Amino acid sequence: xxxxxxxxxxxxxxxxxxxxxxxxxxxxxxxxxxxxxxxxxxxxxxxxxxxxxxxxxxxxxxxxxxxxxxxxxxxxxxxxxxxxxxxxxxxxxxxxxxxxxxxxxxxxxxx
Amino acid sequence: xxxxxxxxxxxxxxxxxxxxxxxxxxxxxxxxxxxxxxxxxxxxxxxxxxxxxxxxxxxxxxxxxxxxxxxxxxxxxxxxxxxxxxxxxxxxxxxxxxxxxxxxxxxxxxxxxxx
Numbered sequence: 001x002x003x004x005x006x007x008x009x010x011x012x013x014x015x016x017x018x019x020x021x022x023x024x025x026x027x028x029x030x031x032x033x034x035x036x037x038x039x040x041x042x043x044x045x046x047x048x049x050x051x052x053x054x055x056x057x058x059x060x061x062x063x064x065x066x067x068x069x070x071x072x073x074x075x076x077x078x079x080x081x082x083x084x085x086x087x088x089x090x091x092x093x094x095x096x097x098x099x100x101x102x103x104x105x106x107x108x109x110x111x
Numbered sequence: 112x113x114x115x116x117x118x119x120x121x122x123x124x125x126x127x128x129x130x131x132x133x134x135x136x137x138x139x140x141x142x143x144x145x146x147x148x149x150x151x152x153x154x155x156x157x158x159x160x161x162x163x164x165x166x167x168x169x170x171x172x173x174x175x176x177x178x179x180x181x182x183x184x185x186x187x188x189x190x191x192x193x194x195x196x197x198x199x200x201x202x203x204x205x206x207x208x209x210x211x212x213x214x215x216x217x218x219x220x221x222x223x224x225x226x
Contacts, residue, residue, distance in 0.1 A: 101155075
């Protein structure tokens with residue numbers, strides 16, 4: 001079955017710097033790759049997703065890239081702000097409409 | 112009002128007790144899920160239901176059971192709670208998007224502590 005690995009587990013950046021979180025997946029049949037943000041005391045919330053027919057997608061300061069050949073995808077946050085501090089999860093579908101989640105990255109943005 | 116609600120938000124119980132966690136949604140989605148979150152382990156699927164008559168085991172279903180009372184309600188039960196079931200539990204819903212996986216919407220979570 002699908003397995004998703006996520007790195008790093010923690011990431012600290014200075015406000016204004018960029019942050020990159022990377023994930024790899026094992027099932028070449030996967031074709032949907034969402035990213036979720038979990039703020040303290042709340043449930044995860046979708047921030048961006050990408051499907052296998054595109055290589056990159058942007059939404060303001062966040063972007064996701066997908067390399068299907070290498071089976072990895074990444075989240076890029078530019079011009080980080082303190083409110084970007086949260087836990088981020090990547091996920092991949094397992095071809096039966098379920099999501100397999102990575103282990104999460106705790107991002108801290110220092111002013 | 113929140114689209115996905117979970118009750119209770121916090122619960123402390125003792126080993127061997129039966130516990131029910133409830134989830135309700137107003138999004139009109141057919142698909143509902145129960146996940147468990149542990150530090151360093153991410154979100155792991157316990158059970159899922161693609162419609163009222165459909166119940167499926169997830170990755171870590173041992174020690175848990177579920178009931179889909181209606182399209183809007185999906186409950187998770189721990190028949191005899193044990194300390195290693197101490198965790199944060201999330202309910203989620205999603206719509207059917209043709210043959211494609213779609214966005215999952217999460218509730219606020221239930222923090223369960225088993226002493």
